[in-house]
Amino acid sequence: MIEKKDILALSDIKILVDAFYTKVRQDDILGHIFENKIADRWPLHLDKMYRFWQTILLREHTYFGTPFPPHAHLPVDAEHFERWKKLFFETIDENFEGEKVVEAKWRAEKMAEMFLYKIKHIQNSQNHPII
Numbered sequence: 001m002i003e004k005k006d007i008l009a010l011s012d013i014k015i016l017v018d019a020f021y022t023k024v025r026q027d028d029i030l031g032h033i034f035e036n037k038i039a040d041r042w043p044l045h046l047d048k049m050y051r052f053w054q055t056i057l058l059r060e061h062t063y064f065g066t067p068f069p070p071h072a073h074l075p076v077d078a079e080h081f082e083r084w085k086k087l088f089f090e091t092i093d094e095n096f097e098g099e100k101v102v103e104a105k106w107r108a109e110k111m112a113e114m115f116l117y118k119i120k121h122i123q124n125s126q127n128h129p130i131i
Contacts, residue, residue, distance in 0.1 A: 006098025010054055016104075017049045020091040029083045033074060056107055057100050071115055072122055081112040 007016065021042075024030050038045050051063035088108050092101050 004095065004097040007057055007092075007096050007100035007104060010050065010058070010060070012096065013050055013053045013057065015095055016091060017046060017053060019095060020088055021046060021049070023087045023091060024084075027083065027087065029080060030087070033076065033080065037070070037074065053104075057104055067111075068115060068118060072119065074119065076116075076119060078116060081116045085109065085112050 005012075007013065021034075024034055048063070048065075052067065054060050055063040085108060089105055092104055
């Protein structure tokens with residue numbers, strides 16, 4: 001059995017991100033969406049995700065950007081976000097425990113809610129707002 005600890009360092013973030021995206025890439029609901037969007041740029045995407053979660057969870061500001069625009073026009077709905085959260089939470093629970101785990105899940109939940117709300121708005125808008 002793996003000894004679990006909290007998410008406290010960049011090395012922990014990398015374990016989380018790598019394990020999570022391994023699941024995503026193999027997933028029958030999410031895999032093709034990510035592969036179509038990211039294609040052969042996985043190393044760049046993973047590095048961006050390391051920096052994103054490092055900034056969010058460790059308060060080490062290495063990510064600068066706006067996370068929503070790349071997702072704005074993806075062909076996704078609530079089912080996709082539920083699967084994303086399920087895989088993310090599963091990955092966290094398999095590898096970690098502690099205060100940062102609670103925060104990571106809360107932040108993922110809020111991000112999924114916000115992204116879904118914005119994507120639905122864009123999909124239902126005839127004006128297609130500029131992002």
